[in-house]
Amino acid sequence: MPFFDEVNETAPRERLRMLQFDKLQKLLREISGRNRFYTKKWSDSGIVAADIQSFSDFEKLPFTHKSELIQAQEEAPPFGTNATFSVDAYTRVHQTSGTTGTPMRVVDTPESWDWWGHCWAHVLKGAGVTSADRIFLPFSFGPFIGFWATVEGAKRVGAMMIPGGGWDSIQRLHMMRELGANVVCCTPTYALRLAEVAREAHFDMRSLSVRALIHAGEPGANVARTKARIEAAWGAKCFDHAGASEVGAHSFECELQPGGIHLIESEFIGEVLDPQTGKAVQAGEIGELVITNLGRPGFPVIRYRTGDLVRMNLTPCACGRTFARFDGGLLGRSDDMVTIRGVNVYPTAIENVIRQFGSVDEFRVTVTTVHEMHHLEVQIEVVSGNDVEHVRMHVEQAIYQALSLRPTVRVAKPGTLAHFEMKARRFRRLDGPLENQQ
Numbered sequence: 001m002p003f004f005d006e007v008n009e010t011a012p013r014e015r016l017r018m019l020q021f022d023k024l025q026k027l028l029r030e031i032s033g034r035n036r037f038y039t040k041k042w043s044d045s046g047i048v049a050a051d052i053q054s055f056s057d058f059e060k061l062p063f064t065h066k067s068e069l070i071q072a073q074e075e076a077p078p079f080g081t082n083a084t085f086s087v088d089a090y091t092r093v094h095q096t097s098g099t100t101g102t103p104m105r106v107v108d109t110p111e112s113w114d115w116w117g118h119c120w121a122h123v124l125k126g127a128g129v130t131s132a133d134r135i136f137l138p139f140s141f142g143p144f145i146g147f148w149a150t151v152e153g154a155k156r157v158g159a160m161m162i163p164g165g166g167w168d169s170i171q172r173l174h175m176m177r178e179l180g181a182n183v184v185c186c187t188p189t190y191a192l193r194l195a196e197v198a199r200e201a202h203f204d205m206r207s208l209s210v211r212a213l214i215h216a217g218e219p220g221a222n223v224a225r226t227k228a229r230i231e232a233a234w235g236a237k238c239f240d241h242a243g244a245s246e247v248g249a250h251s252f253e254c255e256l257q258p259g260g261i262h263l264i265e266s267e268f269i270g271e272v273l274d275p276q277t278g279k280a281v282q283a284g285e286i287g288e289l290v291i292t293n294l295g296r297p298g299f300p301v302i303r304y305r306t307g308d309l310v311r312m313n314l315t316p317c318a319c320g321r322t323f324a325r326f327d328g329g330l331l332g333r334s335d336d337m338v339t340i341r342g343v344n345v346y347p348t349a350i351e352n353v354i355r356q357f358g359s360v361d362e363f364r365v366t367v368t369t370v371h372e373m374h375h376l377e378v379q380i381e382v383v384s385g386n387d388v389e390h391v392r393m394h395v396e397q398a399i400y401q402a403l404s405l406r407p408t409v410r411v412a413k414p415g416t417l418a419h420f421e422m423k424a425r426r427f428r429r430l431d432g433p434l435e436n437q438q
């Protein structure tokens with residue numbers, strides 16, 4: 001079993017907690033009085049960083065919200081008050097895609113960029129990648145941090161990195177075949193899209209040497225049905241990974257595919273809290289992931305509300321790692337969770353049901369609110385050659401069986417639902433009936 005940092009990855013949990021705490025104290029010393037954002041935040045809450053002497057002290061630190069980081073950026077453009085050091089200390093800037101509002105800029109020093117590579121090396125080694133491998137990155141290298149950090153990780157494990165930006169999907173498939181790429185990093189949506197393109201162009205996927213896909217950007221790689229679909233289409237294992245521009249690459253799936261992702265606890269402190277009360281939930285219960293990154297003093301996040309729903313599992317993994325796992329990966333967004341007739345519904349639960357249908361190509365889920373009542377509307381595109389009404393009815397029944405909720409399933413004309421190459425947005429909410437919005 002290849003490890004990247006075996007001593008820490010397999011350390012007894014008490015030692016891991018001590019390591020986290022040592023790193024935390026060092027970080028607090030480094031940024032206190034220097035990082036304008038946190039210095040003000042803590043002094044506003046009457047907290048002195050030097051007084052944080054235990055994990056229970058740590059829990060007194062106020063949460064950090066994304067909106068505050070955006071505001072910090074507006075107050076001191078372009079990089080914001082969370083940039084701890086003077087601008088000349090930084091060598092990289094990235095920004096979020098801004099699909100859900102103002103883009104957030106993040107900056108890295110050479111040391112923290114190395115740290116990104118260190119975290120990504122865990123992701124790659126977790127999937128069994130070594131110096132013998134060739135990693136294909138079908139990704140356009142824009143300002144989004146996305147797979148840029150994968151390049152650093154590939155360097156750390158000594159693998160060959162094949163850049164695949166600026167090409168169309170069919171060119172990418174040919175390039176993978178010609179160069180013998182055996183690992184691909186992309187979103188789950190794009191993995192399915194490449195398989196669809198191959199099918200349309202009569203490109204034989206079995207002619208590729210790909211044995212592993214490493215996914216990011218969306219939860220799909222841990223949605224059992226989506227995973228199975230990708231693995232069948234590619235004849236390869238598919239591994240999940242989670243991270244965020246403002247946090248770092250924090251979680252990865254190990255080769256044993258235990259049905260979840262390991263949190264890199266040597267580099268991050270993860271807490272799982274009730275999103276409403278902010279109180280810790282029991283291990284095994286669903287809550288919001290709150291994270292502290294320990295290796296990015298130039299742009300730290302301390303007790304950051306990720307908005308991601310997770311279920312933490314502290315039992316040891318058969319791979320030998322003692323790092324906690326999130327069962328099922330990221331389960332959805334805490335603000336996407338909606339209660340319909342007493343049932344908690346989150347996007348991955350619906351995706352898991354729909355993806356079992358090979359006859360469904362693309363789908364979109366809308367929660368409509370009419371007269372204060374929520375209703376689930378699902379639109380599907382059916383692969384040609386199938387009995388459309390038959391598929392529609394079966395999808396409706398399957399959702400009902402899985403969630404005890406009766407949705408309205410409608411068939412969309414082929415090509416009318418968005419086919420995503422990067423982050424898919426298949427879940428939305430509307431006030432009023434769906435017909436009014438079309």
Ligand SMILES: [Zn+2]
Pocket residue numbers: 254255256258262317318319320321
């Ligand atoms: Zn494991």
